[in-house]
Structures are given as C-alpha cells and as structure tokens.
Amino acid sequence: MSDVYYKLLERRQKLQLKTYGLLCLILLISMGFYSYKNWNEYALAKEGVKQNANFIEVLRKQDTEVKTTYESKVTYFSQLQREISKNLEMIFPTKDDYTSLTRQLDAFEENLSKKSDLFEVSNIDFQTPQVKDNSSVLPFKMSIRSSKENFTKFLHMVESSGALNSNIRLMDISSIKLNFENSSEESDANDLISFTVYINAYFQK
Amino acid sequence: MADTNQNIAVGQINPLDQSSLQKGDESNILKNIVSNETGENQNILEDAPEIDQTLLEEIEPPKSILLLILKICFGVFCAAGVASLAFFGSQLTAKLDFITSRFDLPNISNELSSTNNEIINLQTSINLNRFLHLKGVLDEFGYIGDDFLTNYEISNSQTVSSTDRAESKADLVKLRAQLKDNFLEARGLISENIAAPLIDINFQDTAQLDVLFIDKLKSAINEKATLLAKSTDEKAKRDHRNYTQILSLISNKELKKSMISTDLDSLSDKELYEFVKKLNTLVVNDITTIEKIKEKRIRWSDIINEIDLTTMAVDSQYNEDFYDELGGIRYTGYDFDTEKRSISIVGETKRFDTNNFTMIANLIDAINKSNLFENADMRSLSKSGSLADGYVAIVKLTFKLQEGKNSAQPADESLEIDALPDFVNN
Numbered sequence: 001m002s003d004v005y006y007k008l009l010e011r012r013q014k015l016q017l018k019t020y021g022l023l024c025l026i027l028l029i030s031m032g033f034y035s036y037k038n039w040n041e042y043a044l045a046k047e048g049v050k051q052n053a054n055f056i057e058v059l060r061k062q063d064t065e066v067k068t069t070y071e072s073k074v075t076y077f078s079q080l081q082r083e084i085s086k087n088l089e090m091i092f093p094t095k096d097d098y099t100s101l102t103r104q105l106d107a108f109e110e111n112l113s114k115k116s117d118l119f120e121v122s123n124i125d126f127q128t129p130q131v132k133d134n135s136s137v138l139p140f141k142m143s144i145r146s147s148k149e150n151f152t153k154f155l156h157m158v159e160s161s162g163a164l165n166s167n168i169r170l171m172d173i174s175s176i177k178l179n180f181e182n183s184s185e186e187s188d189a190n191d192l193i194s195f196t197v198y199i200n201a202y203f204q205k
Numbered sequence: 206m207a208d209t210n211q212n213i214a215v216g217q218i219n220p221l222d223q224s225s226l227q228k229g230d231e232s233n234i235l236k237n238i239v240s241n242e243t244g245e246n247q248n249i250l251e252d253a254p255e256i257d258q259t260l261l262e263e264i265e266p267p268k269s270i271l272l273l274i275l276k277i278c279f280g281v282f283c284a285a286g287v288a289s290l291a292f293f294g295s296q297l298t299a300k301l302d303f304i305t306s307r308f309d310l311p312n313i314s315n316e317l318s319s320t321n322n323e324i325i326n327l328q329t330s331i332n333l334n335r336f337l338h339l340k341g342v343l344d345e346f347g348y349i350g351d352d353f354l355t356n357y358e359i360s361n362s363q364t365v366s367s368t369d370r371a372e373s374k375a376d377l378v379k380l381r382a383q384l385k386d387n388f389l390e391a392r393g394l395i396s397e398n399i400a401a402p403l404i405d406i407n408f409q410d411t412a413q414l415d416v417l418f419i420d421k422l423k424s425a426i427n428e429k430a431t432l433l434a435k436s437t438d439e440k441a442k443r444d445h446r447n448y449t450q451i452l453s454l455i456s457n458k459e460l461k462k463s464m465i466s467t468d469l470d471s472l473s474d475k476e477l478y479e480f481v482k483k484l485n486t487l488v489v490n491d492i493t494t495i496e497k498i499k500e501k502r503i504r505w506s507d508i509i510n511e512i513d514l515t516t517m518a519v520d521s522q523y524n525e526d527f528y529d530e531l532g533g534i535r536y537t538g539y540d541f542d543t544e545k546r547s548i549s550i551v552g553e554t555k556r557f558d559t560n561n562f563t564m565i566a567n568l569i570d571a572i573n574k575s576n577l578f579e580n581a582d583m584r585s586l587s588k589s590g591s592l593a594d595g596y597v598a599i600v601k602l603t604f605k606l607q608e609g610k611n612s613a614q615p616a617d618e619s620l621e622i623d624a625l626p627d628f629v630n631n
Contacts, residue, residue, distance in 0.1 A: 010266040020275035027282040031289055038293035045297070045313045048404035052320035059327040059401065066331050070338040077341030081443055084348055084491055092495050134494050152364050155506040162495050163355040164348055170495055172502045178539040202498055 096138040119150040138201045170202040328401040339394040347492040350481040353380040364506045453489040460487040504612035546606040561598035
C-alpha cells in the first residue's frame, strides 16, 4: 500500500514538473509576446510624444508668423472690402434703385448730347423686376435718337458698365431695334439713328 | 529496546527488501540452517520483526529542486505578467485611468492623444488665418482683375478711339504687374498643406488627414460665422460674408490646381484675360457674381463693326456716302436679340448693272464666312428699277451669332479681308 502511495507521489511530482514547466513556457511566451508588442507600441508612443512636442513648438512659431502676417494686412483688406462694397452698392445695388439709374442715364445723355452730335432719349420705360439665378433684373426700354458716333458711345457705356471703378450700374442689352434715318432724302438727317433698346439693369437678389 | 532494534532494522533495510525477505521464510536455505544447528525445532533467530506499514505511508519521494525552481519561476512570471498588464494597460489604454488619474500618473497614450489634439488645434488656427489671408488676396486679385478685363476689352475693341485704346494698353502693363504680385502671394498661400502629420494609426493616409483638417477648419469657420450671423453691424456682416465665402475656397481643388500650374509671366495678355475670367468662375466672392453676368454679355458694338467690315468686303464704297451715285449696300435697320442670339438686318442694294442678286449672294457668303456669324439666309430675291436709274433689291437677312462668341476676337485673330474668297474682294 505504501509502495503505491510512494509511486503516486513520485508520479504526481513528475506531473507537477511537467505542468509547471509547460505553464512557465506558456506564460513566458504569451507574456513575452504581449510585452514585446506593447513595448513597441509604448516606445513608439513615447517617441511620438517627443516628436509631437518638438513639432508643436514649430507649429506655435508658424501660427504666430501666419497670424502676424495676416494681421499686418487685415486693415488693408478691410479697406479694400469697404471700397468694393461701396462700388458694388453703385453698380450692383441691393434693390432695383431705378431713380439712381435714371439720374445716371440722364447724366450720360447730357454728357453726349451736342447740337452737332445728337443724343436724345425720348422715353425710358421701367418694367417689373425679375429674379434670376444669382441676381435680380430690372428690365427697361429706351427710345433714343442719336448720331452714329454717339450710338457707338452709348453701346460702349452699356458694354463696360459694371466695372468696379466706373460707378456705372451693371447693365446688359437684351435687344436693339435700330433704324437709320439716312434712308430718307433729308440731307440734315444724315447719319442719324433712331433706336429702341431693351436693357437689363442688375441688382442683388 | 526491542522496538529500538526493530526501528534500526527498519532504518537499515529497505522496506521493500524486507518484504522480499519475508517471502524467504519459506526458502530452503534458511530452513536448513535452522535444522542443522539445533537439531531441534528451535529457531536461532527470534521471529522476524513485524513492520509497521503505517510508518511507511508517511514517507514521500525527495523534494525536486527543479520543481521548486519551476514553481518560483511560475510565480515570478505571473507577477511579471500582472505587472506588464497593469503597466501597458495604464499606458496604452484608458481602462486604468481611474487609478492613474488618482495618483497623477502619466498615460503615454493620453499624452500622445493630447499632443495630437494640440497639433490639430494649432494647424487649424494656421489654416484659418491662412485662408482669411487668401480670401483678402483673392478679393484684391478680383478687383484688379476686373480692371484688367475692362481695359483688355477696350484695348482690343475695334470701335474704341485710338486714344482710349492706347490708355488702356498702358494700364494693362501696370495692372499685369499688380496681378502678378497678387497671384504669387495667393499661390504661396493656397499651395501650403492644409494637413499636419499626426502620429496616429487612424490617420496614416494623407487623404484621411486632409479630410480631418478640412472638417476642423470648416467647423472653426462655421463657429465664427454663427457668432456673427445675427449681427446688424456692417463690419460683422462683412466678416460673416467673408467666412461663408471662405468655405468655398477650402476644398477648391480646381482653384488650387489652376494656381499652382500657371506661370503668369508666360501668359500673353489674352491668356491672362482668359485666366482671370477662369478664376472668377472658381472663386466665390462679391465680385464674381457680377463677373458672371458680364461674361454672358454680348458686345453689340463689336457685332455692328463686324457687320460693317463684312459688308465692306462686298461693297468697297460702303459707308462712304456714294450709294446714290455709285450704288452699293445700304442698311435701314438692325434688330438684335441677345436671348436668341439672332441678328436681322434690313436694307437694299443698288446697282447700275443687273448684279444686285450676286451682291446679295456675296454678302450672305461673307457673313457665313465670318468668325462671329452663322446661318445667314435669304431665299427670296427681288429687284426693281432700270439700267438708267439703277436697280434696287431689298436685303432682308437673318443670321445668328456663333455659340460662345460674344465679341470680336482681338486684332490678331479678327477677320482678315485678304483671306476672304475672291468674289468678296472683287
């Protein structure tokens, strides 16, 4: 009986040896793998923190430089924007502002009209404003009698209207119906043109 | 004493051997020894001592040193494993933050994340100021560009006086220099990277980083714009408009590509004119809306001039007041329609021979050969008069402006009279 017991103990001891050996091996491998993997991550993170700290210093300097450069110009940009807004208010107003437009057209007529070089606006007919994609439109019709030279000047005025530094309301010719009066036999009516022009004057939506 | 001897015997003899001796009671050798010496049935030795088996049960195999070492190793490994888990758990995850925060212990993962956030915030601040700057520069570019476009059109118009053309050409030189400075500044700003490198496994891809920084910048701008949204102050309104317009600049790849790939010095005035117009379509600001309207405008003065030039190619005395004496072409009316891009001209031809219809046919061909017009058509021809007084034929032509042609091309590309067919020049 005691012999069996001894052998049992001896076997148990051997089993323990194997078990502990195996456990130690498993533990060593798994812990080694886990630690190795995480150590790499940890080392990378630590290096990352160090690199980030240096990079943050660089960014702080850059931020200050960019801010300083912008702030040195911000006053100029504000002035420029005020100027643009002011000019825009003239050429591309927020409402149809047909009275200002009328005054502008009248001033243009006065500027062109001479006894030797005729430019007479006999009629201006403003129509109902319409809304388009990015803007609103005030259509109007003008009946004009003019010399050929002034007719061309009038076309140039409309074609170059809306230039930011011109202060002339943004316009666009939608249609022209034109008759040359030199078809008549009257010699003093030579080179005179009667035309009806349909114009779109633009304003902000 | 007997017990002591027994114990000694037990101690000296292996109990397993003892058990084999016990079996030897029956061996003949021992029997013979006992019988020969006494001759009687007397035993020389006392009875063999009985072995206390219970004592044998307490005997264990000797302790194994290897097992001991393994046990110690196991313990050490377990402790090291727990320490490793705790260390890496506290450094690389937030699972043990409740402990580390209590003892104010550093967490490398949190530190990395915190420094990454600081980088994001700083880069967003840089981007914000850079885009505000870019917006200002592009506004200026648009403002100067508007002047450049107007002057370019004047300098290339065939109906503007030579004085005005010369002034505009001189202005173009100055404006070009200003545009160049402005363009280089804008290009420097827009070509900067919007993203900063981050040490983060989730943002290893450049595209992902760009998305992150663009989103952060947009959020920062929206935040600022929201604060100003309801303000009635003029400056605040302007700033609000600026912020909303900057949003369209942020991910404008086409604008960036155009600016980086363009060498302003190598552009001719015409190419620069086209480039400014192209930028006006890519940028959103207060000026671009009016530029889009201008872009669609038709320069009717150029169109009328082109009709005159084309007519002169057919009738060399056109516009010289010799109509009554020598005949030729005379127009009595034009009708232009911008929406339909159609042109109608009404007039008459007068000939002191019988070639009125040839003249009209030549005029139709010349108009169709023009770079601006197409589809000139007149299929019903009639004339009246006599050889003595001259024949008069009515001209009633309708044609269209070619698609995309809203003005005459610059002088170098305009209609060349020498290039027209012979019948036109004759």
